[in-house]
Amino acid sequence: MERPLILQMQGITKVFPGVRALDNVTLEVREGDIHAICGENGAGKSTLMKVLSGVYPHGSYEGRIIYRGSEIAFKDIKESEKAGIAIIHQELTMIPELSITENIFLGNETVNRGLIDWDAQRRRTVELLGRVGLAIDPDTPIKRLGVGQQQLVEIAKALSKNVRLLILDEPTSALNETDSANLLELMRGLKNRDITCIMISHKLSEIAAIADAVTVIRDGRTVETFYVEAGQIDEDRIIRAMVGRSIENRFPAHESHPGEVIFEVDGWRVEDPNIPGRLICKDSSFFVRAGEIVGFAGLMGAGRTELMRSIFGRNYGVYLGGSIKIRGKEIRVTSVASAIRQGIAYVPEDRKNLGLNLLDSIRATIVSANLGGILRGRLLNLDKEFQVAEHYRDALNIKTNSVNSGVSTLSGGNQQKVVLGKWMFTEPDVLILDEPTRGIDVGAKYEIYRLIQQLADQGKAVIIISSELPELLGISDRIYTVFEGSITGVLNRQDADQEKLMRMMTNTSKSESNAERTEMLYGVS
Template sequence: MEESIILQMREITKVFPGVRALDGVTLEVRRGEIHSICGENGAGKSTLMKVLSGVYPYGSYEGQIIYMGKEAQFKNIKESENAGIVIIHQELTMIPELSITENIFMGNEIVKNGLIDWDEERQRTIELLERVGLNLNPNTLIKNLGVGQQQLVEIAKALSKNVKLLILDEPTSALNEADSANLLELMRDLKSKDITCIMISHKLNEIAAISDAVTVIRDGRTVETYPVEAGKVDEDRIIRSMVGRAIENRYPIHESHPGDIVFEVSDWCVEDPNVPGRMVCKNSSFHVRAGEVVGFAGLMGAGRTELMRSIFGHNYGIFKGGTVKMKGRELSVPSVSSAIEAGIAYVPEDRKNLGLNLLDSIRMTIVSANLKAILSGGLLDFDKERKAAEQSRTALRIKTSSVEAGVTTLSGGNQQKVVLGKWMFTQPEVLILDEPTRGIDVGAKYEIYRLIHEMADQGKAVILVSSELPELLGMSDRIYTICEGSITGVIDSKDADQETLMRLMTNTPAVKS
């Protein structure tokens, strides 16, 4: 019995000034299993993994770690790696300008006579890449790889360190469906080679697909842990223990009352800014009614984001033609500011890099897309600004001690609410939401969904771009599907299911004559 257990973490408690991040967490992982850890943002999952991998050195936490039958006292990552524990972080840590070989052996270079033995490193890299199912030249630069391939190279790097316990922190959060499936397949393969995996994930379907055991953490405590038979995980049970309450319905019930057509895009064409001649949007036409939530489904790279950003003031690509009509009147939107002026708002998919200035406070973020509204006598009026921020905070139920707090102090869900507040403050007619619930937990998602419905009820036309099909089906009134830059279909969500959507999303259209 003892033999089969590779890792035991007993009563781990980690206290930061003012916060008890972990409060007696217990985790038990058997050798050769895939063990999923779930929990809301802020529950303490990443902290626990940092304790395990020595980022927080022995002594800075309470409790005991038993690894391979002995107590482990890691003082830094190097020590845990030597013991065979490798963690792959959510944000990939590879250096884009260096080759696969250089990245894999970064910090572990094979040295002969004081110089790096490139031949040996390259040879080993080819072997490692084979093990993760990649067939690439080891001299390829990381920046030329897709995210999915980079993820696999990260795993190859872990294998190079003779990994016994592999920790993956949200491994598929940046991957498309095909790459995700590929990665999960690889994890199964590793399992068969006696490598134990701990996976932190929000995606319940993935957890369900491959886990042998699940541990749920909430508020720094272990809620429950149980073994499961792969493929038979009860998703609702996980959700229940994650949020501490049952969510009967993951999507709020809402009755929509679509009005007149508010927003109409016709024959929109955009060329790729990097590849001349490649069209990322081909004659795209769609319309949205007032009070309607319209979903856009498409695989990664289908051109959903490109289409939306191009409509939003030609923010992406080279505009090649097409018209936008707002309430029947044709708009000219050659710049972002003119698009905002015309009543279009765009919430970008990448909150940290595109949506927020992380140096700003909540107060400054809320007004940042509509500074005109807080001018008095040509100067910014801080009283108006504070009032606007307070109103957003109440209306969107942003959880914070003060609107003066920096946006980095907020959880992902609340950050997203701040971004929504920023765009609501521009008084838009059309609200384009690009992956509005990416990387936020189940409870916060539900709140975002309610806010989306509120906006629709106010008569706004809402466009919802999402990679999660259940979300699109649960939230939208109608769904457009995009494949390779073309709109391939539109379907009432009442009549749609995931399979129909997926068929349309993968339906490469015949060339129009």
């Protein structure tokens, strides 16, 4: 028997100055379903959910919303939460310095005789954490938790408000495979408790594994809805609906022609900035050739990001030793500015905190790492700034009405493109990309893969960190693996598969002799 509808959104239209973000969108969600929403970056997915949850209040959009049989008109997010609707945004919203308990009950405190009842809140927090499978002290500060654990706390917070409809915006974008699997299993558990979930995601394999229905949105309009029981969920069909065309291969065909070794790191040793004596980079050595794309694989916490951030101007950890060479010449890179001058660029995984100033415009952001490139004498040439920004807007297909718009107005994927454009404008010899396609739809990923290949074809040395092994296998010429701060091996793409990489990432592959290890890491015997 078909379950009744818990939600109907009819003719939803939302207009921002100069942009029609939603145009007559319809959405129907059945009670108890896990309903996925797909679409390219900027398609309107997050905007639609903000309309539903009251972030954009009634009166700021056109159309009707019927929830549990009644038309609703939320004035703010508090009203939607009171009705049992909760949203977990892609960028987590908790306060790092506060404890788990304080974050869960912030703005919704348990009060007894005019005072906060901390004991009652802690007991309730332990109960909620148990429901999401997290066994941890409720007084633990949020800043001490991993991203996966923070995501679970966000869900526990939603459950504290007796949620009936839970909205998750890219819930697994920042998680490793284990944490992603745990979160999907939790969603199945919520479904068994008759909690309806709406999930925005670009990970089609996860959608196919968990969703009861999928709605595709393109350019602010509803394209179509697929239902699992009708046997209609098909990844290729979803892609065609998302991008308006067929993508035969997820990765562009590319023939690599590596040249001489352009970038070498030898014996790199870095200490944890918070725990003296703990090494986060243990005598790491690797090289990249001109025109080569080299991937770095490892489980979350393995030390991939720490290694690259420490190389990029020693901006993470305490440097203990090791050398860097570019084109055979040893260089000193003691600051981010010196790294840029030496021809090294780094696109960080945390774009909002490390890659962008959200108060800046798109045009100012794109030129910010290379102001010398737009100088006229001693003054900034604003016409050149505009021309550069327009060039990268077009080259990277950044969806915006104007490069004068603030980067804060862009979707997460388009913000990532702006960060990429910023570093491409420095014209580096070595480009380090940390999770370059996180939160980006399949069509935009294809575009970025082509850009990465074009950079390699120009003779750049390209390094990619990714938590998605299929991505590394699809784009890299060679792949290094990292485990607990150590590089455990390297494989050519034609010799690599997910099983081999996972064994090396968990350090469970058979041990090699020193000679074999030297040959594997450096390609010499």
